[in-house]
Amino acid sequence: MKMKFKRFLSRVMAVATLASVIVLPVAVSASEIEPEPPSFEQQYPELKDVQDSLDSDEIVTANDIELSYGEEFEVEVDLSGIEWIDESKMKILFHEAKNEDGADFDTHTPDTYKDVYAVEPVSRHSSYIISRNITVKKPETEQQSENSSEIVVDDNGDTGDSKDVRQICEEILICIFCSFYFYDMKLHEIKMSLISVKKLIKMRYVFTRINISVHIRLIFH
Known part of the structure; x- marks a missing residue:
């Protein structure tokens, strides 16, 4: 009888040991998982959603601009088209400038790029997103060839x-x-x-x- 009890007890202890070996790494790995940082869109809302909580001198407006093909333009720091910036009241942080296909801004690639910035008021009022469209125009020779191809031809071939x-x-x-x-x-x-x-x-x-x-x-x- 005692032998049977010892065998049962040893089996229980073996199962418990095996269970602890399996469960312990899972618990450790779960404790090591950190929450993902919020996305840019989650961190910075649209201006229209927080405008009422801002002072008038903390609001900037972004206008679309056009650039010539190959024109030198530092998109990270050049704030052309963005108005009412008061550096003593806010910080402007560049986020990205991409076209619809997700390609980065390039003045040698004619397209329209969405240029996104974050605005952080110094007063610790709500931060927000602003954006402008930057259109890189086609080269003049290519534009002229397109215009010439658009000439209408009548029935007589003229x-x-x-x-x-x-x-x-x-x-x-x-x-x-x-x-x-x-x-x-x-x-x-x-x-x-x-x-x-x-x-x-x-x-x-x-x-x-x-x-x-x-x-x-x-x-x-």
């Missing part, structure tokens, strides 16, 4: 630009024709005036000869 040139040429030809026409009319008027003068001179010459003849006849009579 582009809009060729129509404009043709219209301008027609207007120039009309102006030249009108100029020659009026110039020719002017020449005709001058010609007629010269003929009239010539006739007058000739008539005066005839009358002068007649007068001389009359005087001679009177003298000899």
